[in-house]
Amino acid sequence: MNWRKPATLLLTVAITAYLLHKVYAEASRVNLSASSLLSPYFLTAILTGFVAYLLYTALWYVYVHHASGVSFRRTLLATLTGTYLGFSLNTAVGVLVKVKLLGTDYWYTMGVGLLAIATEFLAGLLLITVVGKNVVALVLAGAILTAMVFDRVAYYTLYPVFRALKKLETLERMYSGWHRARGNTRTVLLAVSVGILLTLANATTLYLTAKTFGVGAGYLKFLEAIIYSNFLGGVLGTPGGIGANELGVTLAIGDSPTAIVVAFLYKFITQYAYAIVGAVAFYRLVAGEVKAN
Numbered sequence: 001m002n003w004r005k006p007a008t009l010l011l012t013v014a015i016t017a018y019l020l021h022k023v024y025a026e027a028s029r030v031n032l033s034a035s036s037l038l039s040p041y042f043l044t045a046i047l048t049g050f051v052a053y054l055l056y057t058a059l060w061y062v063y064v065h066h067a068s069g070v071s072f073r074r075t076l077l078a079t080l081t082g083t084y085l086g087f088s089l090n091t092a093v094g095v096l097v098k099v100k101l102l103g104t105d106y107w108y109t110m111g112v113g114l115l116a117i118a119t120e121f122l123a124g125l126l127l128i129t130v131v132g133k134n135v136v137a138l139v140l141a142g143a144i145l146t147a148m149v150f151d152r153v154a155y156y157t158l159y160p161v162f163r164a165l166k167k168l169e170t171l172e173r174m175y176s177g178w179h180r181a182r183g184n185t186r187t188v189l190l191a192v193s194v195g196i197l198l199t200l201a202n203a204t205t206l207y208l209t210a211k212t213f214g215v216g217a218g219y220l221k222f223l224e225a226i227i228y229s230n231f232l233g234g235v236l237g238t239p240g241g242i243g244a245n246e247l248g249v250t251l252a253i254g255d256s257p258t259a260i261v262v263a264f265l266y267k268f269i270t271q272y273a274y275a276i277v278g279a280v281a282f283y284r285l286v287a288g289e290v291k292a293n
Contacts, residue, residue, distance in 0.1 A: 036212055042265075045208035049269040052201035053079075055194060059119060062191045063112045066183045068103040077281055078102050083271065084278030097282070111177030115191070117230070118144055123195030124227040127203075132220045148188050151179055202226045202270060206249065209266045213258045225252035229267075245271075 036042065054076075061075040078101040085094030098109050125141035128134050147154035155175045162171040182188060203222040210217065229248030249263035 039212055041208045041212040045205050045212065045266075046269050048201050048205040048208060049266075052198060052205055052270055053274055055198040055201055056116075059116050059191060059194045059198060060112060062187060062194055063115055063181045063183070064102050064104060066187055067108070067180060070102050074101055077285070080274060080278035081282040081285065082278070084275045084282050087275050097285075101285075105177075107173045107177030108180055109177070110174065111179070111181035114174070114178055115148070115181055118148060119191050119195040120199065120230055121227065122148070122192060123199045124223060124230070126192075127196060127199055127223050128220065128227065131223060145192075148182065149185060151175070151182060199223065199226055205270055206253075206262070206266045209269070210253065210259075210262045213262055215253060215256075215258055215262055217253050221252050225249045228252050 057072070057076045057079045060079055061070075061072050064070050064075060065072075078098045081097050081101070082094045085097065095106060095109050095113075098104075099106055102109060104112070122141055122144045125137045125144070128137040129141060147157075155171070158171060159168075162168050203219065203226050206225055207219060207222045210222070225248065227248075228251050229245045232248040232251075233245045245267050246260070246263040249266060250259050253259050253262070
């Protein structure tokens with residue numbers, strides 16, 4: 001029996017219920033008024049959140065364009081539908097839809113997804129190294145960059161683990177997709193540059209959202225919040241990172257009532273709102289396929 005999907009569903013329901021409970025309970029203690037949501041800080045946060053989503057799309061575009069020549073518009077459609085399907089408990093369908101839209105194969109698309117995650121982590125760690133003069137962040141960034149540029153090193157590092165799990169075929173396919181999607185060193189450096197801009201846009205969006213409600217913290221804390229949010233969203237494996245992302249934010253900026261509301265609003269204007277747009281894009285795509293047949 002495949003227990004992972006029911007377990008993921010249960011975890012998602014539990015985290016989502018807890019998140020909604022916390023937001024509902026704490027929102028009553030926060031000045032969540034129309035004037036706050038229409039303030040210059042929050043309106044600017046919505047704008048920077050939009051820029052961040054375009055930069056996330058650009059990150060995918062860098063990794064897929066060199067191989068398939070796909071347009072940015074097509075890549076945006078793929079990321080929007082992927083964002084929606086990330087909440088639908090069917091990530092396999094999400095990958096298959098991206099394969100169709102991007103003109104790539106399954107493992108190539110998986111490779112792009114892994115590279116995008118790795119690039120976001122690398123960019124965040126590099127920024128924390130520069131802004132916070134953090135040696136640990138520098139070491140971790142060096143390890144990720146080595147795995148990206150010298151991917152054969154990563155392959156041989158993981159080989160014993162996958163051999164013990166009797167999953168060598170999976171490793172071979174993952175490596176094939178990763179290696180083809182990575183392209184040359186120039187592609188990696190361009191992607192890292194986009195990743196740095198993406199991390200700065202996300203951190204600025206969170207900073208402005210926090211500023212809206214008077215949460216004061218240094219900019220470094222918001223950079224750390226983005227790293228924690230991405231990491232927990234990936235590790236806990238909840239669809240779309242729901243709940244886990246907010247937890248990552250509050251670990252960095254605090255667990256106060258205001259911080260919880262800030263974390264939820266930040267994720268809403270950078271991800272959840274685009275899942276709604278992605279749902280429209282996905283069902284229009286499906287409707288178009290049905291009419292074509």
